[in-house]
Amino acid sequence: xxxxxxxxxxxxxxxxxxxxFENLRHAFQARLESERVHxxxxxxxxxxxxxxxxxxxxxxxxxxxxLQGGASIFEVDDVARAAHALEEAAVCASKSRADNTDEKVWxxxxxxxxxxxxxxxxxxxxxxxxxx
Amino acid sequence: MLPxxxxxxxxxxxxxxNDTILTQRxxxxxxxxxxVVDDDDLVRARLGALLRMADYEVESAASGHDAIRIMSxxxxxxxxxxWQMPDMDGLSLCRLVRAEPADSYVYxxxxxxxxxxxxxxxxxxxxxxxxxxxxxPIEEILARLEVARRITHVxxxxxxxxxxxxxxxxxDALTGAYNLRxxxxxxxxxxxxxxxxxxxxxxxxxxxxxxxxxxxxxxHEAGNDLLQAFVARTExxxxxxxxxxxxxxxxxxxVVLPETDVAGAGRVAEKLRKVFARTPVPTHAGAIxxxxxxxxxxxxxxxxxxxxxxxxxLLRAADRGLYASKKLGGNHATASGVxxxxxKMNIKKGGSNGIN
Numbered sequence: 001x002x003x004x005x006x007x008x009x010x011x012x013x014x015x016x017x018x019x020x021f022e023n024l025r026h027a028f029q030a031r032l033e034s035e036r037v038h039x040x041x042x043x044x045x046x047x048x049x050x051x052x053x054x055x056x057x058x059x060x061x062x063x064x065x066x067l068q069g070g071a072s073i074f075e076v077d078d079v080a081r082a083a084h085a086l087e088e089a090a091v092c093a094s095k096s097r098a099d100n101t102d103e104k105v106w107x108x109x110x111x112x113x114x115x116x117x118x119x120x121x122x123x124x125x126x127x128x129x130x131x132x
Numbered sequence: 133m134l135p136x137x138x139x140x141x142x143x144x145x146x147x148x149x150n151d152t153i154l155t156q157r158x159x160x161x162x163x164x165x166x167x168v169v170d171d172d173d174l175v176r177a178r179l180g181a182l183l184r185m186a187d188y189e190v191e192s193a194a195s196g197h198d199a200i201r202i203m204s205x206x207x208x209x210x211x212x213x214x215w216q217m218p219d220m221d222g223l224s225l226c227r228l229v230r231a232e233p234a235d236s237y238v239y240x241x242x243x244x245x246x247x248x249x250x251x252x253x254x255x256x257x258x259x260x261x262x263x264x265x266x267x268x269p270i271e272e273i274l275a276r277l278e279v280a281r282r283i284t285h286v287x288x289x290x291x292x293x294x295x296x297x298x299x300x301x302x303x304d305a306l307t308g309a310y311n312l313r314x315x316x317x318x319x320x321x322x323x324x325x326x327x328x329x330x331x332x333x334x335x336x337x338x339x340x341x342x343x344x345x346x347x348x349x350x351x352h353e354a355g356n357d358l359l360q361a362f363v364a365r366t367e368x369x370x371x372x373x374x375x376x377x378x379x380x381x382x383x384x385x386x387v388v389l390p391e392t393d394v395a396g397a398g399r400v401a402e403k404l405r406k407v408f409a410r411t412p413v414p415t416h417a418g419a420i421x422x423x424x425x426x427x428x429x430x431x432x433x434x435x436x437x438x439x440x441x442x443x444x445x446l447l448r449a450a451d452r453g454l455y456a457s458k459k460l461g462g463n464h465a466t467a468s469g470v471x472x473x474x475x476k477m478n479i480k481k482g483g484s485n486g487i488n
Contacts, residue, residue: 072266072267
């Protein structure tokens with residue numbers, strides 16, 4: 001049985017034009033943007049949910065898990081790692097019945113949303129330079 | 133010359149498959165079908181595109197239930213499945229695949245974001261052959277699939293060899309007829325079945341007339357040609373679905389005719405006798421005419437009469453018929469009934485239904 005550890009990979013944006021999967025990458029970038037909006041909405045909901053944030057932790061966990069899988073396969077490693085961190089934080093918060101101020105969840109959520117935003121910017125810049 | 137898709141793959145800087153052995157494998161191995169199971173449509177699409185470039189045939193399923201439906205319709209050598217999915221997860225899918233008897237082995241590779249040792253062990257315990265994290269480089273996923281392709285290819289070869297060995301174990305190598313081992317195993321079954329259901333069963337004991345002289349006069353190769361022609365002509369006259377022929381000695385054969393009474397067996401024997409004698413057989417020593425002697429026997433058990441026939445009775449009766457045909461000068465079919473009313477019956481020389 002071989003290793004299943006994470007390994008560093010090249011920055012995803014550098015490969016866009018190389019591997020012939022542009023359409024799929026564009027679709028994934030579009031999903032990242034849409035997911036980023038969802039995560040922002042969930043963060044707003046979490047900030048408001050003072051009494052029972054458990055459903056938000058569960059939703060965060062589900063979305064982060066799914067995002068991690070997609071980002072891994074599309075080799076957007078930083079997003080995959082951040083999504084993994086958010087999933088773990090959401091699981092812990094859910095198990096410990098944490099309130100809506102759970103620091104780990106917020107830290108992971110902010111990191112992920114920022115990374116997704118950066119990724120969008122980088123992808124847009126790459127697309128613009130390819131077009132130019 | 134590599135196919136274009138494969139060239140692209142090898143030239144692709146992100147997928148370093150420029151390995152001689154791997155490339156040779158990709159060339160040598162026949163198409164291999166991979167079923168990609170993941171509830172994420174983009175993940176399925178990305179994996180599917182990568183696999184097609186690596187010359188896999190790809191099917192995809194969005195859930196465990198979809199996967200089962202596809203696998204029941206077509207054989208997929210490799211199952212590449214996610215773990216967490218709605219309705220049926222990857223572990224349940226693995227267990228189900230392992231529990232179902234399959235014609236060929238299905239190699240299961242689990243691909244999940246869950247990457248702890250415990251996750252790996254859980255996946256393998258559920259029946260996966262390999263486990264790889266989604267965070268692994270694409271090259272690693274493809275390399276592991278290549279291992280899966282090699283293993284399924286070897287398994288297919290072994291299965292094919294086993295099938296051939298089983299066939300050879302019960303077949304006479306020269307003529308392609310069944311051998312004595314097959315006869316001794318299956319004739320009792322035929323007899324038991326005939327007795328259980330009250331159905332008839334007939335045997336034709338056949339022997340090529342003056343075979344020794346033919347062998348001595350024309351050589352063994354010509355004799356072998358004759359034996360092959362004998363079996364081929366016999367097989368052309370019997371029902372492929374139920375009747376069969378076994379070689380029991382040098383030029384002695386037994387034709388087994390389930391669900392056939394002595395009259396039906398007599399018609400088959402007569403047809404054979406005519407087919408043998410009608411045209412000469414082209415052999416290494418030129419065209420040779422031949423005839424055969426045939427002994428006929430049958431169990432004609434009926435539902436209200438329990439057959440008391442045993443195998444030895446049946447074989448002895450067939451031999452008696454054969455001996456009688458030989459005594460009549462060959463090219464005869466003689467019936468020697470065993471069970472029920474007709475105890476001794478003869479078919480006239482050259483006659484059709486002349487049972488005495």
